[in-house]
Amino acid sequence: MQLKELEYGDLSEKMHKGNIGIDLGVASFRVKSKLPDVQKVFYELYSDYSIVGQDDPTDFQVSIQQSFSLRRWFKPQISFSLDQYTPFLPLPRSQAYPLLEWGMNWCMAAHQHNFLLIHGAILEKNDEAFIFPAPPGSGKSTLCAYLANSGWRLLSDEMTVINLETGLAHPFVRPICLKNNSIDLVKEWFPDVVVSNIAKDTSKGTVAHVKPPESSVLDLYKTAKVRAIVLPHFTLDKKLDIYTLNKIQAYESLSSNAFNEGMLGLQGFRAMTRLIEQTDTVEIFYNDLNSVMEFLTEGVFAQ
Amino acid sequence: MMSPITQQLISLVKGQVPMTNRLVEWEYIIRVAREVSMLPRIAAMSVDFSNLETLPSYALNHFQAAKCSSELLKQHVYFEAEGLVKLINKISDEPPIFLKGAAYLLAKYKVGEGRVFSDIDILVSKELVDSVENKLLVYGWIHDEIDDYEQMYYRKWAHEIPPLMHCTRGTQLDVHHNLVPIISGKAPDIEFFKNDLVSICDGQAKTLAPYAMVLHSAVHLFYQEEYHHGFRDLSDLHLMFSEFGENEGFWEALFLLAQRTNFTAELGLACRYTNLFFNSSIPDKWMLKSEGFLPSRITMVFFDWIFFRILQPQHPLCKVSYIGLANLIAMIRGHWIKMPLPILIQHVSTKAYKAIGEMIAGKGAFKKNKEQELPENLPKI
Numbered sequence: 240m241q242l243k244e245l246e247y248g249d250l251s252e253k254m255h256k257g258n259i260g261i262d263l264g265v266a267s268f269r270v271k272s273k274l275p276d277v278q279k280v281f282y283e284l285y286s287d288y289s290i291v292g293q294d295d296p297t298d299f300q301v302s303i304q305q306s307f308s309l310r311r312w313f314k315p316q317i318s319f320s321l322d323q324y325t326p327f328l329p330l331p332r333s334q335a336y337p338l339l340e341w342g343m344n345w346c347m348a349a350h351q352h353n354f355l356l357i358h359g360a361i362l363e364k365n366d367e368a369f370i371f372p373a374p375p376g377s378g379k380s381t382l383c384a385y386l387a388n389s390g391w392r393l394l395s396d397e398m399t400v401i402n403l404e405t406g407l408a409h410p411f412v413r414p415i416c417l418k419n420n421s422i423d424l425v426k427e428w429f430p431d432v433v434v435s436n437i438a439k440d441t442s443k444g445t446v447a448h449v450k451p452p453e454s455s456v457l458d459l460y461k462t463a464k465v466r467a468i469v470l471p472h473f474t475l476d477k478k479l480d481i482y483t484l485n486k487i488q489a490y491e492s493l494s495s496n497a498f499n500e501g502m503l504g505l506q507g508f509r510a511m512t513r514l515i516e517q518t519d520t521v522e523i524f525y526n527d528l529n530s531v532m533e534f535l536t537e538g539v540f541a542q
Numbered sequence: 543m544m545s546p547i548t549q550q551l552i553s554l555v556k557g558q559v560p561m562t563n564r565l566v567e568w569e570y571i572i573r574v575a576r577e578v579s580m581l582p583r584i585a586a587m588s589v590d591f592s593n594l595e596t597l598p599s600y601a602l603n604h605f606q607a608a609k610c611s612s613e614l615l616k617q618h619v620y621f622e623a624e625g626l627v628k629l630i631n632k633i634s635d636e637p638p639i640f641l642k643g644a645a646y647l648l649a650k651y652k653v654g655e656g657r658v659f660s661d662i663d664i665l666v667s668k669e670l671v672d673s674v675e676n677k678l679l680v681y682g683w684i685h686d687e688i689d690d691y692e693q694m695y696y697r698k699w700a701h702e703i704p705p706l707m708h709c710t711r712g713t714q715l716d717v718h719h720n721l722v723p724i725i726s727g728k729a730p731d732i733e734f735f736k737n738d739l740v741s742i743c744d745g746q747a748k749t750l751a752p753y754a755m756v757l758h759s760a761v762h763l764f765y766q767e768e769y770h771h772g773f774r775d776l777s778d779l780h781l782m783f784s785e786f787g788e789n790e791g792f793w794e795a796l797f798l799l800a801q802r803t804n805f806t807a808e809l810g811l812a813c814r815y816t817n818l819f820f821n822s823s824i825p826d827k828w829m830l831k832s833e834g835f836l837p838s839r840i841t842m843v844f845f846d847w848i849f850f851r852i853l854q855p856q857h858p859l860c861k862v863s864y865i866g867l868a869n870l871i872a873m874i875r876g877h878w879i880k881m882p883l884p885i886l887i888q889h890v891s892t893k894a895y896k897a898i899g900e901m902i903a904g905k906g907a908f909k910k911n912k913e914q915e916l917p918e919n920l921p922k923i
Binding site: 293294295296297298300322323324350351352353499501502503504 | 564573577606
């Protein structure tokens with residue numbers, strides 16, 4: 240059953256009690272929040288996802304709650320918890336929704352060690368997946384939002400999930416986190432997409448989350464074969480420059496973006512090197528998203 | 543009454559697949575285990591399951607992931623131990639003695655498998671403490687910033703120096719010269735604990751003899767103010783009783799050491815509660831003797847009321863009645879046995895002052911660095 244089949248009132252009541260489980264493929268989350276704005280945005284962005292059955296277990300039980308201190312009366316704060324554990328210091332009230340999304344990512348990175356997890360977007364076109372590993376500020380999420388709304392299948396905006404045995408990528412489809420100027424750009428390019436309210440002055444600047452395409456959400460259990468690794472650098476004065484990386488450089492750049500390669504030890508290293516050996520790696524400097532898309536679908540990778 | 547989840551966790555510690563009716567019960571087991579730092583332990587014990595098919599894949603996945611984290615911890619501890627041993631052996635012929643979690647791992651005992659801990663504890667002679675500290679400070683270990691009160695507390699009253707942290711790796715290290723705070727008046731002649739030391743790290747370091755290790759674990763458990771990990775610590779004792787109980791002369795040596803060092807009450811409580819919770823295999827003769835070590839019958843009614851509650855896993859799902867009150871009493875008791883009254887009053891008022899400040903201004907208000915903090919070794923997202 241999809242979340243949107245629930246009435247908003249039902250969802251609100253269930254979220255209030257922490258009774259709603261949502262299936263995200265490689266992990267499931269029970270989400271609890273009494274805050275109406277968090278409930279509302281969650282209902283909008285996750286409407287296409289399936290609900291976990293009453294008697295089925297979930298992997299992570301997360302909540303966003305108002306912190307208890309006298310400060311709540313003059314400068315309210317919210318905090319994120321995984322079950323009873325609160326990994327971060329509280330944040331200002333206005334950042335409640337982004338904190339939920341980041342907290343969910345943290346749960347994966349800190350606990351989901353059955354897969355190799357890489358900090359990077361991953362999207363698929365014509366049965367070939369491309370990983371875009373990158374630190375914040377490289378333009379990865381904007382590129383991701385662009386491709387996801389131009390007929391590509393979104394596997395993840397933030398976290399690439401690699402199967403340790405098969406080397407295939409598992410989707411971990413989530414709302415795309417846009418920052419600063421890219422929020423208005425995406426709204427302008429794709430007027431129909433659902434974008435959450437913006438949260439100002441977060442550690443990443445101004446952020447908003449974009450609802451993932453329904454088709455990508457419905458393919459949550461469909462794995463993908465990785466064709467190439469593309470390191471994006473949004474650069475104002477370059478239309479599109481492409482550099483090929485050798486295997487050592489490729490390993491270095493991917494490994495530095497891995498969440499749990501070290502945690503997985505030898506298994507992690509093997510999964511990482513296999514991925515590098517079976518794919519090509521390029522670094523791109525660009526200011527034109529359409530050229531990037533053309534290059535990926537019609538350039539060297541298409542042959 | 544013990545909650546069903548507590549009983550299921552007890553089965554898992556013993557390497558048995560617990561009875562469950564609904565799949566969602568596994569979620570509850572995993573959540574409680576994760577909260578009380580027992581997930582890697584029950585994951586490690588699950589390798590003994592003769593019938594792995596009876597475990598649902600949901601549980602297996604969580605166990606597998608937990609094993610990764612305990613494997614990393616193990617490697618980390620081996621690495622740090624090697625460096626520490628080299629440093630300390632440079633300044634003294636007396637090898638360092640590893641204690642608690644790190645010792646369980648380095649000695650390759652079953653109780654070390656999947657045991658979660660956040661700091662490495664070592665014991666050195668009182669005369670050596672200053673030179674060890676200076677050496678460590680030169681080699682990249684630093685003290686966390688602490689206020690004057692805490693500094694005085696450690697230097698004058700405690701059984702250890704202020705905690706050290708490695709400046710790049712973030713490893714936490716506690717250097718002890720005794721096992722309980724000096725101010726308590728109950729610190730033993732540490733030489734009694736240093737008999738029959740066991741060689742570890744290729745003979746470069748030592749750990750306590752099994753019987754001394756067990757007594758230290760019992761003393762540690764019943765000297766605490768805070769029992770969030772009480773269940774895990776009690777399961778340590780159970781696993782050690784199971785592993786060492788058959789050793790020649792183990793029980794004699796354990797009871798003799800307890801009598802010599804005046805920790806008979808702690809040993810009595812350890813036997814009583816491991817037996818109640820885990821039905822540990824303590825020979826009748828020694829069980830009987832340990833009962834003689836317990837406080838008066840009236841005190842035991844009171845102790846049972848507290849310890850039967852706070853030694854259960856502490857998670858709302860376990861629904862232990864009056865757990866808040868039991869924790870409060872345990873906290874008062876923990877302070878009480880460690881400090882004479884005038885010092886206790888001063889200590890509690892200093893701590894309360896800080897706590898009230900936090901309540902008004904919010905958590906973390908007193909941290910100098912107000913940036914978001916993530917736990918050690920976890921990626922920032």
